[in-house]
Amino acid sequence: xxxxxxVMEKPASQGKAIWQQFRTHKGALFGLIVLGILIVxxxxxxxxxxxxxLRVAEAIMLKNQGPSLRFPLGTDQLGRDMLSRMMAAGxxxxxxxxxxxxxxxxxxxxxGILAGYFKRLDGPxxxxxDMFLAxxxxxxxxxxxxxxxxxxxSIIGPEMGAFALIVFAIGVTSWMQAARIVRGEVLAxxxxxxxxxxxxxxxxxxxxxxxxxxxxxxxxVMVAATLGxxxxxxxESVLSFLGLGFPPDFPTWGRLLFDGLSYMQIYPERVIWxxxxxxxxxxxxxYIGDGLRDALDPRIRGR
Amino acid sequence: xxxxxxxxxxxxxxxxxLISLVIFFxxxxxxxxxxxxxxxxxxxxxxxxxxxxxxxxxxxYVRYGLWLKQFFYIEPLYAFDSLTGSHxxxxxxxxxxxxxxxxxFDVIVQRLPQTLIVIGTAYLVGILIAVPIGIxxxxxxxxxxxxxxxxxxxxxxxxxxFFSGTLFIIIFAVWFGWFPTKYDTxxxxxxxxxxxxxxxxxTLPVMTLGLANAASISRYMRSSMLENMxxxxxxxxxxxxxxxxxxxxxxxLRNSMIPVVTVIALGIPSIFxxxxxxxxxxxxxxxxxxxxxxxxxxxxxMVQTLAFIFAILIVLFNLIADVLYGLLDPRIRYD
Numbered sequence: 001x002x003x004x005x006x007v008m009e010k011p012a013s014q015g016k017a018i019w020q021q022f023r024t025h026k027g028a029l030f031g032l033i034v035l036g037i038l039i040v041x042x043x044x045x046x047x048x049x050x051x052x053x054l055r056v057a058e059a060i061m062l063k064n065q066g067p068s069l070r071f072p073l074g075t076d077q078l079g080r081d082m083l084s085r086m087m088a089a090g091x092x093x094x095x096x097x098x099x100x101x102x103x104x105x106x107x108x109x110x111x112g113i114l115a116g117y118f119k120r121l122d123g124p125x126x127x128x129x130d131m132f133l134a135x136x137x138x139x140x141x142x143x144x145x146x147x148x149x150x151x152x153x154s155i156i157g158p159e160m161g162a163f164a165l166i167v168f169a170i171g172v173t174s175w176m177q178a179a180r181i182v183r184g185e186v187l188a189x190x191x192x193x194x195x196x197x198x199x200x201x202x203x204x205x206x207x208x209x210x211x212x213x214x215x216x217x218x219x220x221v222m223v224a225a226t227l228g229x230x231x232x233x234x235x236e237s238v239l240s241f242l243g244l245g246f247p248p249d250f251p252t253w254g255r256l257l258f259d260g261l262s263y264m265q266i267y268p269e270r271v272i273w274x275x276x277x278x279x280x281x282x283x284x285x286x287y288i289g290d291g292l293r294d295a296l297d298p299r300i301r302g303r
Numbered sequence: 304x305x306x307x308x309x310x311x312x313x314x315x316x317x318x319x320x321l322i323s324l325v326i327f328f329x330x331x332x333x334x335x336x337x338x339x340x341x342x343x344x345x346x347x348x349x350x351x352x353x354x355x356x357x358x359x360x361x362x363x364y365v366r367y368g369l370w371l372k373q374f375f376y377i378e379p380l381y382a383f384d385s386l387t388g389s390h391x392x393x394x395x396x397x398x399x400x401x402x403x404x405x406x407x408f409d410v411i412v413q414r415l416p417q418t419l420i421v422i423g424t425a426y427l428v429g430i431l432i433a434v435p436i437g438i439x440x441x442x443x444x445x446x447x448x449x450x451x452x453x454x455x456x457x458x459x460x461x462x463x464x465f466f467s468g469t470l471f472i473i474i475f476a477v478w479f480g481w482f483p484t485k486y487d488t489x490x491x492x493x494x495x496x497x498x499x500x501x502x503x504x505x506t507l508p509v510m511t512l513g514l515a516n517a518a519s520i521s522r523y524m525r526s527s528m529l530e531n532m533x534x535x536x537x538x539x540x541x542x543x544x545x546x547x548x549x550x551x552x553x554x555x556l557r558n559s560m561i562p563v564v565t566v567i568a569l570g571i572p573s574i575f576x577x578x579x580x581x582x583x584x585x586x587x588x589x590x591x592x593x594x595x596x597x598x599x600x601x602x603x604x605m606v607q608t609l610a611f612i613f614a615i616l617i618v619l620f621n622l623i624a625d626v627l628y629g630l631l632d633p634r635i636r637y638d
Contacts (some may be wrong), residue, residue: 027457131321134621136613138579140329142598143606147332234463238580241465242595257466268473275466283461 021295028291031284038281042090051081064267073273077263086273089251093233094281096167096252100232103171105178105225109217112182113209117190126183129176137173138238144169145244159250166239166246170232178224185217219296226289230282237278253278308626315618322614323374327367330607357399370607373398378408402602410593410605411612417488418589422578425509429516430567436517437524437563441532442551452521459518468511468584475507482507485586508585512578516570523566527559534558561631565624572616 022028052070065075073082115125145165153161189195190213198208237254239245246255253274260270345353354360358369373396380392397406440449476484483504492498531537532555540550579591586592590609597605629635 127318131318131325134318134322134614134617135325136610136617139594139598139606139610139613140326142595143330143610146598147329230461237463238465241580242583244598257469261469264469264473265477268477271466271469271473275462275469279458279462279466282463283458286457286461 018295022291025287025291025294027287028295031287031291034280034284035288038090038277038284039094042087042094045087046084046091049083049087051084064263067269074267074269076259076270082270082273085251085256086253086277089253089256089274090277092163092246092250093236093252093254093278096163096170096236097229097233097281097285099167100170100174100236101225101228103167104175104228104232105221107172108175108178108224109182109214109221111175112179113186113213113217115179116183116186117205117209117213122183125179129179132173132176135173138235141169141173141235141239142242142244145239149244158247162246162250166236170235174228174231174235178221178228181220181224182217185220186213189213189216223289223293223296226285226292230285230289233278233281233285304626304629307629308622311622311625315622319615319618322618323371323611324367326610326614327370327607328363330603330610331363331366357401369396370398370604374608374611381406381408398604398608400597400602400605402597402600402605407605407608411590411609414589414593417587418575418578418582418591421486421505421508421587421589422512422574422581424505425512425578425581426516426570426574428509428513430520432513433517433520434524434563437521438528438551438556438559440521441525441528441559444529449525452525456518456522459514463580464511464515465580465584467514468507468581471507471511472584488586488588508581508587511584512581520563520566520570523563524559527562528555531555531558561628564631565628568620568624568627571620572613575613575616 049072060078063075063077065071067074071081071083073086076082076085111125111129115122115129148165149162152165155161156164195208195212198212203211236245236252237257240252240254241258243258245258246252248255248259251259256274257271257278260267260274264271358366361369377392377395377397380395381397384390384392398408399405400407400410403410436452440446440452443449472484476482481503484507486504486508487500490497490501490504492501537550537555540554545554575590578589579595581587582589582591583595594606594609596602597609
């Protein structure tokens with residue numbers, strides 16, 4: 001090979017181009033910053049703000065306090081510091097969102113690729129997707145939690161049990177959108193020349209799928225994943241709100257809101273803080289999804 | 304069109320059967336037993352007889368078959384009897400709730416009006432707010448109104464109803480005291496005073512759900528209007544010298560309503576089922592709160608029947624939306 005005589009200008013990397021487009025979406029940038037702050041404060045916050053150890057008698061004396069320097073968000077009906085509870089709850093809420101989304105995307109992408117690539121599987125898998133879409137999800141989630149909560153808790157403990165069960169239940173009931181999107185993409189990608197070329201040199205389906213198809217369905221899956229986080233967080237808080245979510249000593253924002261409901265009239269802030277946290281998270285995630293959709297669409301990008 | 308509808312109806316039957324199977328067996332695994340609802344003072348042999356009469360000792364496939372027969376044959380026959388005064392279903396076993404020991408469908412008939420009045424009004428209010436906002440935001444795209452509307456819609460479907468409802472209760476019921484915090488189901492509307500009371504107690508739940516519905520419908524309305532505003536026929540209409548009002552409200556609106564109508568049809572099942580949160584929060588004793596109550600009380604027949612009714616509604620309105628789309632839009636041909 002001879003050396004190239006003309007030095008080509010290096011094209012901007014794809015990541016950079018996507019970031020350029022993403023930056024122009026004000027809402028998305030706002031969402032990214034807010035979500036970043038929320039994540040940092042629930043991950044690092046507990047190290048910076050260590051609640052003082054109180055004896056039970058002291059805690060009872062200090063219950064239902066308003067905001068003060070000692071307790072920035074006040075204390076709850078058992079004298080627990082609301083700020084550290086909010087941070088602990090946020091960690092669980094966000095973890096539920098991310099892990100449930102990850103399960104949903106894995107299942108959805110797998111089913112979508114199988115249905116799109118293998119014609120024989122298309123019919124049955126899409127019927128399955130349609131059936132899942134017709135299931136009344138909230139009632140079934142409630143039933144699932146009620147059914148398996150005690151059994152799973154007895155195996156891996158009440159806290160991890162609740163987490164595993166709820167994350168799994170949300171994950172396996174919210175993969176349908178991703179599966180449909182991926183299937184549509186794969187059906188189109190499968191007919192492209194480079195896939196034909198790969199097949200003509202004897203590449204086996206597994207290699208074609210992993211090398212040529214999967215990288216090309218990443219962007220729609222990423223958008224669906226972002227919106228999936230918001231859905232998972234809301235679903236989890238709905239379950240907690242109906243009293244079938246996490247136990248009170250392992251709270252999420254939804255659980256804190258549910259606990260605050262009984263004191264709503266006297267201490268409304270106990271409902272408002274977790275509510276604002278959930279709403280801000282979902283709002284910023286939705287905006288990020290919006291921005292990502294624009295940024296990942298090459299037809300919009302670069303205009 | 305007719306063949307398409309018929310084919311879809313026939314396809315819905317196996318889907319629904321499969322769903323009924325999933326629902327029945329999932330719920331049937333529940334750890335609680337119907338025996339736990341019988342008082343402990345009842346002697347053991349009486350308890351055994353009660354359980355036998357309830358048919359819970361039969362193998363699961365027998366109970367599934369019986370439940371299907373009751374759901375699709377006996378209950379419709381009962382409904383027919385009570386409408387016409389005939390006696391075809393006399394002596395047949397209906398689906399009995401563990402909680403109340405009365406037929407599940409009687410409970411549903413008692414509860415349904417509350418749900419329909421409150422949640423149905425909320426849906427209507429949502430549509431009535433959303434459609435004009437969507438039209439105007441699209442007509443003045445990127446205007447202040449549009450940007451404000453976009454922001455509000457984004458907030459509207461990001462704030463979950465359990466939080467917005469709680470906020471409304473705190474602000475309007477606790478601080479200002481304008482509306483009651485709880486919905487009183489026993490209120491009978493007989494005169495103007497009680498009617499006014501009914502309106503006041505409906506305001507908060509209707510507002511909560513209506514705003515959530517309005518947020519998403521107004522987005523659909525806006526994007527659908529925008530898609531049509533750039534079409535050639537709009538330019539033609541303007542070139543003919545028609546007034547803006549005619550162009551927007553007659554030509555563009557009619558075409559833009561097609562996808563919006565189907566979205567509205569798809570949302571109707573949620574009127575019956577999805578309002579669980581709102582009903583719970585405001586104490587409206589409708590279908591949604593009946594379901595939650597049944598889940599907490601291990602009332603398996605009630606949970607199975609309600610969940611299956613929701614599934615039927617979802618499948619049915621999906622079908623209706625598809626058919627509507629074909630009827631409203633002559634460009635779509637299914638055959």
